[in-house]
Amino acid sequence: MSEEFCKVKNRIQKIVLMVVFLLTLTPLPLSAQATISEEPDFPEIKSDYVYMVDLDNNQIMLDEGSEQTIYPASMTKMMTLLVAIENAPALESTMVLGPEVFAGLAEAHASVAGFKPGEEVSVKDLLYGLFLPSGADAAQALALEEAGSEAAFVELMNEKAAALGMSGTHFVNTSGLHDPDHYTTLRDLEKLMRYALENPTFREIFQTRRYTANPSLHPGGLVWESTLFAKLTTGPENEANATITANTSRIVNDSIIGGKTGYTNPAGLCLASIAEKNGTRYLLITAHAPVSNTPYHILDAAHIYDYFYEYYARQTVLTADQILLETKVPFVLFNNKLSLSAGSDIVLNLPKTLDLSTLLIETELDQDLQAPISEGQRLGTVKISRTDTETPTVLKELELVSPRSYKRSALLYGFYQFQQWVKNNTIFFALSVLGLILCLILLRDYRREQRRYQSARKKRRRRPHL
Incomplete structure (x- = not known):
């Protein structure tokens, strides 16, 4: 045994x-910027904070401190104008300006539109008086008429900011007079501008160069020129862009179509503007340029716009049917192949001399891929980045969604x-x-x-x- x-x-x-x-x-288990300002031809600018986007494809073109807290100065009046338009009675309705409209404005050295106490003014004239000459008197009048007090109107402004997702913004007055608790960010201002420019009345006022108001105590009318366009001229065709002409002291630029300036000593010179040329639209916000008789904020915008219109062009980097990810979906018995594509042509604003082969296209899934998957379900992202600069820059980020549903085999x-x-x-x-x-x-x-x-x-x- x-x-x-x-x-x-x-x-x-x-x-x-x-x-x-x-x-x-x-x-084993189945699984699943460099900033453009570094470029040699980029102009020297004075503003400490700069944020620029392509309005048509949402591409961020330039970002220098867009999430830093800034003082908006009179760029505040973009929100004041929007809230006033959305809460105003008929534009042709009128009101009489009482002495409370003008209280404290002279002591605060606030800019005014030129209305007089006891004057009858239309809501439309007040809106233009608020924006073009940056009139604090018009801001006060609209606040009192629509909310009963400036404080109540400011509450409406902050409510609107919250509704727009402007999480880094807080207002304490309607005109942008300096207050440590009155602040915003460039990204928040972009959210405001994108929303507000969809309003026809806002857009018309934002882009107006000159306007004549007819209040009752001004028989000849009040003529206002935009604080932005007062410093601009399209200039002769043979004259170089973004220069100050000797005879008019105006900056030559043929692309800026609207904007709002701002200025206080703590805020510096500020400008929120839009431009359009050759079918391309940009939104640009600059802040904290040195306070000077030289309009550095407008010069900066003119230089930046000129640079992009000269050196950049739209180029197709992805076609609609280009496969970005091809794989098999686990736990699917039949027809388990998954192909993800952009779905539409992806066109980006890029340097005209850029070799497109230097672009990095990265596909990343949110989690291990497995059935069940529903049609239209988000599966991940694709990032398009420039790698020809010292620091890689993400140009575009897209969502990848499932083109159909995939059932799981038990x-x-x-x-x-x-x-x-x-x-x-x-x-x-x-x-x-x-x-x-x-x-x-x-x-x-x-x-x-x-x-x-x-x-x-x-x-x-x-x-x-x-």
């Missing part, structure tokens, strides 16, 4: 080694779950398999010994007695 036991022991050792080897083959998913259980319970599974094999071997050997014993017994019975 000892010899037989040794044979059984050797067989068990071989089986254990085989089990360990097979366990190692168990399948059979494949059940097998996967079993694999997971085996992986997470390796020792228990190995011992269970080993124990089962040992039991089978012992049972086999027991039956074999039983047969030998019974066979020997029969032979002894058949042996004749002497």
